[in-house]
Amino acid sequence: MTESAELLQQTNFTTLDWVIVIVYPLISVGIGIYVWKLVSNMKDFVTAGQGLGVCLGIASLTGTELGLITVMYSAQKGFTGGFAAFHIALVEGMMALMVGLTGFIVYRLRALQVLTIPEYYQLRFDKKTRVLGGIMMALGGILNMGLFLKVGSMFIVGITGLSATSWALPTVMVFLITLVLIYTCLGGMISVVLADYLQFVVLSFGLLLTTGLAIWKLGWTRIFETIELAMGESGFDPTNAESGFGWDYIIWMGFVSLLACSVWPAIVARALAMESPEAVKRQYTFASISFMIRLLIPYFWGICALVFVLGDPELRLLFFPDGYPAPAELPEGVVAFNNLYGLPVFLGRLLPAGVIGVITAGMIAAFMSTHDSYLLCWSSVLTQDVVAPIYENKNRTISPRSRILLTRFFIVLIGLYVLYWGLMYQGDDDIWDYMAVTGSIYFSGAFSVLLGGLYWKRASSTGAFLALITGLFALAGLSPVQDVLGINVDSARVGLMTIGCTLGAMIFGSLLFPDRNREEEGPHLDESERNHAS
Amino acid sequence: MPLESWIILWKCVLLGGLGLFAVLAIVVTIGGARDAAKLLRQLKSKSAEELNNK
Numbered sequence: 049m050t051e052s053a054e055l056l057q058q059t060n061f062t063t064l065d066w067v068i069v070i071v072y073p074l075i076s077v078g079i080g081i082y083v084w085k086l087v088s089n090m091k092d093f094v095t096a097g098q099g100l101g102v103c104l105g106i107a108s109l110t111g112t113e114l115g116l117i118t119v120m121y122s123a124q125k126g127f128t129g130g131f132a133a134f135h136i137a138l139v140e141g142m143m144a145l146m147v148g149l150t151g152f153i154v155y156r157l158r159a160l161q162v163l164t165i166p167e168y169y170q171l172r173f174d175k176k177t178r179v180l181g182g183i184m185m186a187l188g189g190i191l192n193m194g195l196f197l198k199v200g201s202m203f204i205v206g207i208t209g210l211s212a213t214s215w216a217l218p219t220v221m222v223f224l225i226t227l228v229l230i231y232t233c234l235g236g237m238i239s240v241v242l243a244d245y246l247q248f249v250v251l252s253f254g255l256l257l258t259t260g261l262a263i264w265k266l267g268w269t270r271i272f273e274t275i276e277l278a279m280g281e282s283g284f285d286p287t288n289a290e291s292g293f294g295w296d297y298i299i300w301m302g303f304v305s306l307l308a309c310s311v312w313p314a315i316v317a318r319a320l321a322m323e324s325p326e327a328v329k330r331q332y333t334f335a336s337i338s339f340m341i342r343l344l345i346p347y348f349w350g351i352c353a354l355v356f357v358l359g360d361p362e363l364r365l366l367f368f369p370d371g372y373p374a375p376a377e378l379p380e381g382v383v384a385f386n387n388l389y390g391l392p393v394f395l396g397r398l399l400p401a402g403v404i405g406v407i408t409a410g411m412i413a414a415f416m417s418t419h420d421s422y423l424l425c426w427s428s429v430l431t432q433d434v435v436a437p438i439y440e441n442k443n444r445t446i447s448p449r450s451r452i453l454l455t456r457f458f459i460v461l462i463g464l465y466v467l468y469w470g471l472m473y474q475g476d477d478d479i480w481d482y483m484a485v486t487g488s489i490y491f492s493g494a495f496s497v498l499l500g501g502l503y504w505k506r507a508s509s510t511g512a513f514l515a516l517i518t519g520l521f522a523l524a525g526l527s528p529v530q531d532v533l534g535i536n537v538d539s540a541r542v543g544l545m546t547i548g549c550t551l552g553a554m555i556f557g558s559l560l561f562p563d564r565n566r567e568e569e570g571p572h573l574d575e576s577e578r579n580h581a582s
Numbered sequence: 583m584p585l586e587s588w589i590i591l592w593k594c595v596l597l598g599g600l601g602l603f604a605v606l607a608i609v610v611t612i613g614g615a616r617d618a619a620k621l622l623r624q625l626k627s628k629s630a631e632e633l634n635n636k
Contacts, residue, residue: 103616107614134596245618248611252603281588284589284592285585285588337599337602340599348596
């Protein structure tokens with residue numbers, strides 16, 4: 049056995065922890081089976097009958113957005129960026145609070161009682177905008193979740209000490225995706241929100257306990273001093289260009305956070321499931337703390353992992369074989385260990401037996417809740433907003449049962465894609481930036497369409513259509529696409545330019561091609577079409 | 583902004599965030615259990631109603 053393999057197997061994970069980790073996800077499957085018979089129509093399946101109270105709504109919103117992928121990519125940012133990464137958490141919390149206080153976009157959407165965002169596109173514009181919006185949403189969203197399974201599984205094999213074995217990662221991936229597919233297909237949104245609640249309880253107390261243990265083990269002062277020594281000012285000041293962030297990045301994060309809170313479908317789905325528009329505002333206002341914490345704590349854990357690694361000569365050599373800070377390019381033949389493993393390796397040694405099982409189970413729950421929410425979201429969009437509007441007309445309709453069946457089919461299909469993508473993808477992109485770029489394919493267009501549709505009377509269907517298409521410019525932020533195009537532009541700058549372009553497309557498209565007969569026509573979604581959903 | 587100010591800022595953000603989140607966790611744990619029970623009650627009665635109608 050190699051020296052590095054022995055190092056990676058040093059963990060406090062015991063048989064007791066394995067029992068906790070295996071039993072816990074089965075509870076979620078049990079919930080799925082329990083609520084299966086309570087789901088009778090698409091409204092129950094997609095929005096839990098629009099009956100969520102504020103506390104359950106907050107738990108569900110937090111559960112969705114506090115995924116294992118969030119913990120991993122945030123820890124990676126903390127590991128590489130130090131305390132300067134905290135600005136992203138602060139900005140996101142402030143944006144969620146702003147949405148909560150003003151009800152920006154989400155309040156009006158909930159008041160309209162739509163089940164999905166593209167459904168609103170048809171209500172305000174026309175059917176083709178709804179179908180295109182659904183396609184763009186599913187495209188951006190499914191690409192966005194492409195790495196969730198792999199990165200989440202990396203956490204599991206890292207913390208359990210299995211990362212040195214080649215079979216562990218694919219096995220864990222297959223096991224997890226199978227579990228998620230079973231209980232998402234069974235119970236839809238009801239099982240999702242109940243599992244989210246369970247996750248919230250386990251994980252929120254687990255997060256606080258682990259943070260306390262990390263501070264106790266490493267020392268409050270030592271953590272700050274080590275980062276100051278290792279990174280200097282750039283480890284604290286995000287406006288410093290050497291920190292890897294800078295003003296462009298901060299502004300881009302402001303937009304990403306605002307758009308994520310107000311138009312990201314997996315989040316908005318929680319708003320649309322609330323019992324009233326007023327409850328949506330309260331949900332966002334209080335959940336702004338969760339929005340900040342979901343990033344802040346993992347950043348801090350990543351920082352603690354770095355402090356731990358730098359203080360251990362063997363781990364230091366494993367992660368930084370050519371010294372710290374790592375050079376831009378390593379000498380030939382020298383390979384650094386993937387920094388995504390920094391957090392699980394640290395937690396595997398920090399947490400005592402029993403606690404490590406609970407935390408890992410909580411993380412698996414986080415992993416599952418993000419997956420189920422996203423699977424449910426994209427599959428219901430494909431059913432409700434792409435297939436149904438194309439297929440249905442005055443003579444043909446899809447029954448509520450068939451819609452649920454079709455949604456379950458898409459859930460399985462997307463699950464298989466995620467498994468395939470996770471097994472095949474070999475890129476070394478920064479996970480957070482990959483997600484921001486793929487997400488912006490959808491949300492930069494959707495933001496302009498929703499903003500125009502909800503707040504500007506002259507917004508037209510042509511403007512909306514052009515804005516949605518323009519969102520594809522965000523793809524230029526991905527490094528493989530830049531290589532093909534022969535350009536080298538910062539992804540934050542590409543993202544900001546894309547938002548500007550979609551807003552421009554919406555404004556000019558609407559002014560040049562107005563919907564002349566809109567007022568006479570009224571809403572494009574007639575009552576019978578809306579009733580099909582429920 | 584000098585380095586010391588950044589360090590103080592991030593310390594305050596971290597401690598303040600943890601404190602607020604601890605309070606939120608307790609409130610949502612208790613209130614969420616109540617909401618979940620209410621949701622299940624509603625769905626059960628709706629399900630029973632639909633069964634009766636059939």
